[in-house]
Amino acid sequence: MTEHPHDELERAARGETDLSAAQRIHIDGCERCRRELGWLRAETRLTARALDATDGPAAPLWPAVQAKLRAARRRRWAMRAAAGIGAAAAAAVAIVLVAPELRGREAEETELPPSSALALERADQDYRAAISVLEARVQDRGGKGPHAQARAGLSRARSAAREPAARVKLLEGYAAYMKSLRRSLDVGDEQ
């Protein structure tokens, strides 16, 4: 144990009591540590009271955040397409941008601009991560049945999706699957 353990004293000042027996013995027997603990307690409490005076509720800020997100989404759609940031925006942009490129072409390998290819890849990863979370929650509630079929279908589609058009279709499939998972969780809540 470090002599005069400052990190442990800070935790003790905050009321976190998971100190080891050796730490407690040292603090109880060390005048310097006891005095430092007194100062840290004062600092913690007075700082908390000072911040209480400048604090304010956060919940009322949510509607304004939502409004700003809607406005930002409208303004930044083109920038998100170039940067490939965010699964929802990337997927929407991928569908909008990539699909017109393929219109009228043969369904064979088509080269995409790097930004669109990156957007597709990012969207694929993020959708699959989100689906894993939802599936785990459905499973916790004993969900079964149609989801297993949808999952198997998406897995097969993912293995087969080489062309951009097929990958865009796959993203649409992910979005629909997520919707059905959420619906079954909502139904479970109502029961």
Added chain:
Amino acid sequence: MSDSTALDDPALLALARGGDAEAFGMIFQRHAPAVRRFAGGVLRDGPAADEATQETFVRAHAKLSALRDGARLRGWLLGIARIVMLDARSQERREVPSAEPLGADASADEEASPERLFLSAEADAVLAAELAKLSRERRAAVILRVDQHLSYGEIAEAMGWPLQKVKNEIHRARLEIRAALLAYLKGNP
């Protein structure tokens, strides 16, 4: 998905990155109080702190894909809040070099009992005044340590500072604050 409160930060982050608006709302509900408290302490201006909190979450929403470790979500959001406040820069105070008060006044330290500070409204005012005198960046670092309980490593990430600078800045701020509180105790036996 009404019981999203049971989801941990990594799970909420994964859902939000997948476009789940309700999950992002839960991230706001869970972490906005800490962000607002941090902004209020640094800016000391209610409307500015409200604006900074809103802007923090708007920027965070645009950058969700950049954070891959959901366990770091709170520190990451506080780091964005710090940048938002830097960008606002409404009443930046120039840094004043620290004095060396404790070394010069060690005998007072032996006698003063900090426990008396808990009971005094005047002590509250002394500490609040000392916090206000700190530069905005130093005040932010102190708040992240003393009130938000971030580790020095997390503070280094949030502030964009080397680890040693974090420790030095917080130590200097503590020296200044304690000197003022000691002076108060000596003047009010």
